[in-house]
Amino acid sequence: MSRMLVTPSSAQVRLPMPARASAAAEPARAAKFAAAKPVAGVRAQGLRHPLRLPLLLFGATLALILLHQGHLAEYLFPLGAFAVALVLYLRSPAHYLGFVCWLFFLAPEVRRLADFANGSFNQQSLIMIAPLAAVALTGLTLLKHMSKLGQRRAAPLVLIVAALLYAFVIGFAQVGPGAAIYALITWLYPVMVAFYLVVTWRHYPDYHRVLLKTFIYGGLLMSVYGLVEFVAPMPWDAFWLIASKMASEGHPVPFGMRVSSTMNSSGPFAVTLMAILLMSFAARGKMRIVLGCVGVPVLLFTSVRSAWGGFAVALVYLFLMLNGRNRLRLLAGAIGLAVMATPLMMIDQIAAPVIARFDTMQNIGQDTSYQARTEFYKTFFSSALSNIAGEGLGTTGLGTKLSDNSAAPAMLDFDSGLMEVPFVMGWPGTLLYVSGVLMMLWRAFRASRQRPGDLLANAGVGVAVSIVTMMVFVNTLTSVSGMFFFICATLPVISLRYAREGRDTSRMVPSRNAG
Template identity: 75%
Template structure:
């Protein structure tokens, strides 16, 4: 008697909060980790995770000051690997942040070492440092290989199969060295995405650490880039002359295209664009300062494709944000435009920027556009009619390791053409399917969890980088890493919000009805 009938909707109301409005922080703030999310004690035994990276860079700088460039070539990669190994086991978020810092600063360490050595090393061991650090994500794949059989890993599996298909073809066509080098540059961004997928419970740490890395990393590189443009450092001038990269400008004041601490202006422009977009999710005055110095630095790279990608990402973010955040974004853009106006009145600053803008208005006189149009005409038929593909190592920097260097094609001015050219029809179908699935999942996740600005910004970064594929392959190396970060962070953010912040209902018939209800609304 007196037995109360519990309907599914009533049970769901009593057992869990409304799933359409998941508990979350205010805009731009990371969610607090519940006990379930910290069961792995991510920073156990590592009270000061920044000490090791700071010590590594401090010792490296000391060796440079002592003119021990040869010693730096061996110490820095080994030290970076050791620090990455400690952080990998103790703190996933700080490990990934350290990997980002290595990609930011390693080229500058290489320039300093070459400068004190007095000789340009075309194959410097220093450049291996970030690759050694990011290679540790392969251990995660070995430990969690069973995850590849789950539906959430399906896009990554399709991409990896396509990459190894192109690798096998490349091994047969050009040999193991160029094919392996190219595979590494295509594969490690995917491994970073897999690492994030496995360690999704650390998302609050990722939110906090990566945002600080993006803001302060972008701030450091922007300030150095502006200084490099106004007054090039001796080691930067030495590097530009020795590398014979004529497209980077002249090593004189107001004559260089800004590349800051990275290899060239192209990778730096894409990296800075991603950091500026991700900084929308940060708080504090540092992100405002980043905008003030980052936008001029981005303009001075003279990378028109990145300018276009940045504009596309701004439009996307403006469309996806809520009303209050839209006003903030609009006010920020207008404020930066007003602050940049006096800077553009300086002839030495305005001249290179306006010259690049003028070429966008008159494409008939743009040599770069004409060359790219001719390239599309000549390679369109071969890229789409070669069913098997040419394989990894047939184009790009990997060709420098080929025995037949006379036919090496280092520059390939189209990412859209490069994918079918190296992967053929089978690899292209698998690769594009996996990439589009990742982008769709990231978009849906950001719409279902709009309280996380980092998720919205991540999708904006992915859209910007993907849109630039028409000019160059942006899904590899550093730009590829930011693409896969952008499409993975929204997914693990949503999963964290659902599985860590939503209590589980009790067992029994009512629980099954509640689970069915949650599946419908989710």
């Protein structure tokens, strides 16, 4: 007796079925797996043109800005982004997550354009709500699949969420609801994205395809724009830099800005570009090469040394973990980029800020940033480790601006993620949070070793490791950088699960033509 094999690509091949599957049980099992099988492309869900709605949203927003209707764009963009995200959430998980990434890439630039069109800098622009509103839809997945939290594969996320809820309660009592809720959102939504991936693991082939395209084209767009920003800053970028009073981002003159491209500042952009460049190693085609040629110099122009170090750590990890052929590809790509970048670094105006930044890494004694961070470690090391209960969420970062208690300890700029975790969460929360993060890293590493041919999974582990090492300088497990960590640490796990279970369950789906 034979049955038809229905693969995720809808290809049908006849394979013999095991004799132990009884004829009476097969219809029920087939119905069960048919309801749970991977979606073979978004057309099966009725979404024929997944890019049409996002392009329409960004096009309409740009039209309003060109018509000097920036105030109207501030309302249209977040509402439209939520509507588009909802449609994609219901129709195609992979395109939904890709759209969320695009929102984080471009929303700050939309805000700058709207402020420039309005002629005034808005401290609390509604446009910045758009990516948060879109990613909040992952909360529906949590409500719908709450029972999956009891499964072993969700254990790391449960530990992390428990730590965040503990710190939230402490922060709520310390600084009030506003600061605690804002901080909880920035810490929690990357975890929610990871849970969303765990639940929708059957769509891994779509994630592999859509996320790679998102990273390649998104990274190329941001890199080209960043290169233009470095050479000749746009008027709206200069306006934003002056109005925001971010002195650390440089001066709005040619070759004087630290590149932030379409994102809020150079720090988040550098981590994002670093992750994109590493993940692009799993792609094929010429666009990947173009991205490397443009993206690596732009990463240098951000002058974010922690991102440079994280990039180097990830490259070393990949070189050690990949097989011989892919190791040669990586080495050849690195040498090729170095050769092509050499003429560029001979131009004094371009090379000067990069060389000056590298010099600070060699002359640590004269580096004011290093000295300030060293003093910070001396001051907060004992207090962070001796405060058993912790100060709670909302006592660090931008959430401090919403604090109801001016007497509570608050640090707007916390120069160490390693210290921020115990300072905020205390001993109980730190034990839970660190255990969850380390468990995620271990599972991702183990899964990637069992799937050596999946370059996206292996590159994901490299990105996750690099982001964790950057915790020495700043907290990289929150906001956009945190989202990249949790995505990259989860992709290898769902890749392995799909390889093990996805194809096995698809064999149980009989063809309509089977007789």
